[in-house]
Amino acid sequence: MVKFYRKRLGDMLIESGLITNEQLTEALSEQRVNKPGSLGKILINKGFVTENRVLEMLEQQLGIPFVQLTTSMMDPEVATSIPFHLARHYLVIPIEKEKNRLKLAMSDPLNVPAIDDVAMITGCEVEPVLASEKAIEQAIDQFYGIKESVENALKFAEKKEDELDPVRIAKLVENAPVVRFVNSLLNQAASEGASDIHVEPKEKSLRIRIRVDGILQDVMTPMHDVQPLIVSRIKIISGMNIAERRLPQDGSFSIRYKNRVVDVRVSSLPTVYGEKIVMRLLDKDKMLLPIEELGLSKYNLDNFSRILKSSYGMIVVTGPTGSGKTTTLYSSLKAINSPEKNIITVEDPVEYRLDDINQVQVFPKIGLTFSYALRSILRQDPDVIMLGEIRDAETADIAVKAALTGHLVFSTLHTNDAPRALSRLVDMGVEPFLLTSSIVGIIAQRLIRKICPQCKIESQPSREELDLYSYYCPEGMPPVFYSGRGCALCNNTGYKGRLAIHEIMTLNSEIRELMLSGGNMEQLKKLAVDNGMITLQQDAFRLVQEGVTTIREVIRVTFEGN
Numbered sequence: 001m002v003k004f005y006r007k008r009l010g011d012m013l014i015e016s017g018l019i020t021n022e023q024l025t026e027a028l029s030e031q032r033v034n035k036p037g038s039l040g041k042i043l044i045n046k047g048f049v050t051e052n053r054v055l056e057m058l059e060q061q062l063g064i065p066f067v068q069l070t071t072s073m074m075d076p077e078v079a080t081s082i083p084f085h086l087a088r089h090y091l092v093i094p095i096e097k098e099k100n101r102l103k104l105a106m107s108d109p110l111n112v113p114a115i116d117d118v119a120m121i122t123g124c125e126v127e128p129v130l131a132s133e134k135a136i137e138q139a140i141d142q143f144y145g146i147k148e149s150v151e152n153a154l155k156f157a158e159k160k161e162d163e164l165d166p167v168r169i170a171k172l173v174e175n176a177p178v179v180r181f182v183n184s185l186l187n188q189a190a191s192e193g194a195s196d197i198h199v200e201p202k203e204k205s206l207r208i209r210i211r212v213d214g215i216l217q218d219v220m221t222p223m224h225d226v227q228p229l230i231v232s233r234i235k236i237i238s239g240m241n242i243a244e245r246r247l248p249q250d251g252s253f254s255i256r257y258k259n260r261v262v263d264v265r266v267s268s269l270p271t272v273y274g275e276k277i278v279m280r281l282l283d284k285d286k287m288l289l290p291i292e293e294l295g296l297s298k299y300n301l302d303n304f305s306r307i308l309k310s311s312y313g314m315i316v317v318t319g320p321t322g323s324g325k326t327t328t329l330y331s332s333l334k335a336i337n338s339p340e341k342n343i344i345t346v347e348d349p350v351e352y353r354l355d356d357i358n359q360v361q362v363f364p365k366i367g368l369t370f371s372y373a374l375r376s377i378l379r380q381d382p383d384v385i386m387l388g389e390i391r392d393a394e395t396a397d398i399a400v401k402a403a404l405t406g407h408l409v410f411s412t413l414h415t416n417d418a419p420r421a422l423s424r425l426v427d428m429g430v431e432p433f434l435l436t437s438s439i440v441g442i443i444a445q446r447l448i449r450k451i452c453p454q455c456k457i458e459s460q461p462s463r464e465e466l467d468l469y470s471y472y473c474p475e476g477m478p479p480v481f482y483s484g485r486g487c488a489l490c491n492n493t494g495y496k497g498r499l500a501i502h503e504i505m506t507l508n509s510e511i512r513e514l515m516l517s518g519g520n521m522e523q524l525k526k527l528a529v530d531n532g533m534i535t536l537q538q539d540a541f542r543l544v545q546e547g548v549t550t551i552r553e554v555i556r557v558t559f560e561g562n
Helices: 009-015 021-034 039-045 051-062 084-090 112-122 133-154 166-173 176-191 224-237 298-308 325-336 370-377 393-404 418-427 432-438 463-472 509-516 521-530 536-545 551-558
Strands: 092-098 101-106 125-130 196-201 206-212 215-220 249-257 260-271 274-283 313-318 343-347 358-361 384-387 408-413 439-451 456-459 481-484 495-506
Touching (some): 009 051, 133 176, 176 196, 176 206, 206 224, 298 439, 313 325, 325 343, 325 408, 325 439, 343 370, 370 393, 393 408, 418 432, 418 495, 432 509, 439 536, 509 521, 536 551
Parallel strands (some): 101 125, 313 439, 384 408
Antiparallel strands (some): 196 206, 196 274, 260 274, 456 481
């Protein structure tokens, strides 16, 4: 048994000024009548105090360390060393064991009965540590779901994977453990703002990662035996064929998270160790932003708004995969949409359904390609056309000609900066004189990580970083530079959330003349800058000046790979 400091949580919160006597009385009254859970949980649910404030206060006053639960660093055997009903009842989970000492993650470390019960069952001396309730719940669902799933998988592990009956697998994956694990994984990804979930089979394990703010992070590495069950569960809910494991497949489904619907696109790929699954999470609330919330500087916002007022011509958004191009396109269509306009899109895939806009999904297997759909759209009396991507010469030629004949055309390309979009279209076979007559503007963009607001501290860049900053910002250094120390909120990365940076190029008479005379990309870029274009690097260093991001992040996003 352990001895523990028994000062009441309510008294500690009042002494810290986090709640009032009246709020404590109200919460205690509800606890006596309804017995819905711990006092801390009641106070948090009623909005009297945040969970982070409670955890911070407990860490400071009790000297109990706060830990960020990272399932990839936890031993499954230690995590499941207490019965599931005990972990769920008390909302606790063991995270580390050394000899006879067990470290126990708890959201309420003043829960002495929980500590005593765990000590009695394990025979260990229990050392409580603080963790958020949400993180503990996710860890419980994942580890206990995996434990039961592995036990089920081992029942037929003597059979080769190719011999497993799909009907038996389908029945098995409908059991609670597998369902609970997949649901927990999806909720964790949604709660952390992840864009993708990767389920990757290895020779002796299963690697699970999520992409947060553009960076892949390990979540956990369960045993390989559970791989067929997890993959089959995902394939079933996404409408894929679980019996087909030799060919790539695509599917989709939706989940509800915090009263909003998140669409999930699923892709499977056969590898030498089994099927790899990637799930892309698409949150409509993050896709349909007003153009004022796209992260444009005032200067770039004025330029972009002026471009959107064009009645015809081509507007190209360029950047690598995952740079927010689709969000910019959707926000642009939303900004110019009106009852007087007929707007038609051609996409692959249609990521979100937009009200009052006609959207076409390409289907190459039956011949409905971008170019074929675009030809048909031109007979539908469109005012505005949006092409998800210009992929070939035929599509580029039709799009340019549509822009020249009185239509406003939006599309995307994959190039490193705005001037190179012109070069890419010329390489596709579009004549320069057609481009100079049709292009209204080119917007190049990237997504750059923001410093975590909770662990933001002053920092000193390296000499090389300062030299680079001075080159792009000759007007002088800011009074102080910032970086993120790393904390629970940002999963110890020092960054939380992303913001777009932009490079907007408009074609004036000088740039058109240079293009027609055969000017190269370096000459075009220099002339565009001389005419007022802010480069991606300059826009990124603006965020360093404002204390939003770091020089290291600017280098990663705008220099590496360019």
